[in-house]
Amino acid sequence: MFESAPQPGTFKGRVLFVVRKVPPGRVATYKSVAALAGHPNAWRAVGTILKHCRRTSVPCHRVVNSDGRVGKYSDPLVKRELLRFEGVQVAKDRIKNFDQLRWPDLP
DNA sequence: ATTTTGACCGTGC
DNA sequence: CGCACGGCCAAAA
Numbered sequence: 001m002f003e004s005a006p007q008p009g010t011f012k013g014r015v016l017f018v019v020r021k022v023p024p025g026r027v028a029t030y031k032s033v034a035a036l037a038g039h040p041n042a043w044r045a046v047g048t049i050l051k052h053c054r055r056t057s058v059p060c061h062r063v064v065n066s067d068g069r070v071g072k073y074s075d076p077l078v079k080r081e082l083l084r085f086e087g088v089q090v091a092k093d094r095i096k097n098f099d100q101l102r103w104p105d106l107p
Numbered sequence: 108a109t110t111t112t113g114a115c116c117g118t119g120c
Numbered sequence: 121c122g123c124a125c126g127g128c129c130a131a132a133a
Contacts, residue, residue, distance in 0.1 A: 011130080030115055034129090045129040047114045052131080065115070072114035079114095 011039060012049050022062045025087045026103035029066045068098035
């Protein structure tokens with residue numbers, strides 16, 4: 001029921017820690033999360049990890065694809081709704097103003 | 108332990 | 121816009 005706290009030292013733990021920091025109304029990419037977690041090329045693994053992560057502990061709905069598409073979810077419809085509820089506008093599986101909503105901020 | 112799969116990314120046609 | 125390939129990492133088979 002209660003998820004264990006992110007274990008620092010494991011890649012998984014750092015990934016969850018990073019995703020937790022994503023502010024509401026903003027979105028992060030799998031690639032960025034991987035980079036912040038210390039493995040710049042492990043974006044694919046990030047997807048695998050977030051899949052295991054069920055709602056409630058981590059806002060995994062704020063992690064999207066690099067090209068601005070919303071990406072998969074246990075229930076894609078729910079993901080769009082959650083984002084929309086936080087003020088993120090989505091049209092055709094695409095995030096509007098993607099570069100501006102990205103977190104961390106684009107250089 | 109080895110092989111396959113996948114909530115991905117980038118390039119190319 | 122669409123589709124095909126290659127690449128990388130962790131989890132599942």
